[in-house]
Amino acid sequence: MTQTSQKIRFFRSRIPSFECVPGCHDCCGPVTTSTEEISRLPVKTEAQHAAALEALSCPHLGEKGCQVYLERPLICRLFGTTTSLACPRGKRPEMMIDTEIEQKIYGFFKEVRHVLV
Numbered sequence: 001m002t003q004t005s006q007k008i009r010f011f012r013s014r015i016p017s018f019e020c021v022p023g024c025h026d027c028c029g030p031v032t033t034s035t036e037e038i039s040r041l042p043v044k045t046e047a048q049h050a051a052a053l054e055a056l057s058c059p060h061l062g063e064k065g066c067q068v069y070l071e072r073p074l075i076c077r078l079f080g081t082t083t084s085l086a087c088p089r090g091k092r093p094e095m096m097i098d099t100e101i102e103q104k105i106y107g108f109f110k111e112v113r114h115v116l117v
Contacts, residue, residue: 033073
């Protein structure tokens with residue numbers, strides 16, 4: 001397991017979860033993620049990426065929601081767990097993410113190469 005994989009695993013375990021509003025995809029827009037995380041996702045064609053970007057959406061968003069939910073990137077996991085990425089519908093976990101962990105995640109974002117999902 002690479003050092004990057006270890007960090008991703010650590011951060012995933014520290015991001016609180018909560019239940020979204022069924023059918024809501026307000027947070028599912030174009031995002032960037034580490035090359036390590038995108039390597040875990042199904043490959044999408046250039047046409048699928050272009051269509052999603054034009055719709056300000058994610059190529060992994062299907063009719064029934066996120067098609068890669070269990071492997072979704074850290075940035076997707078952060079939505080709704082921090083005041084800087086608040087859920088537009090007001091949903092949130094019982095306890096928001098620890099601010100120290102949040103800052104470490106943002107530091108991780110700065111140290112690794114990111115690509116558009």
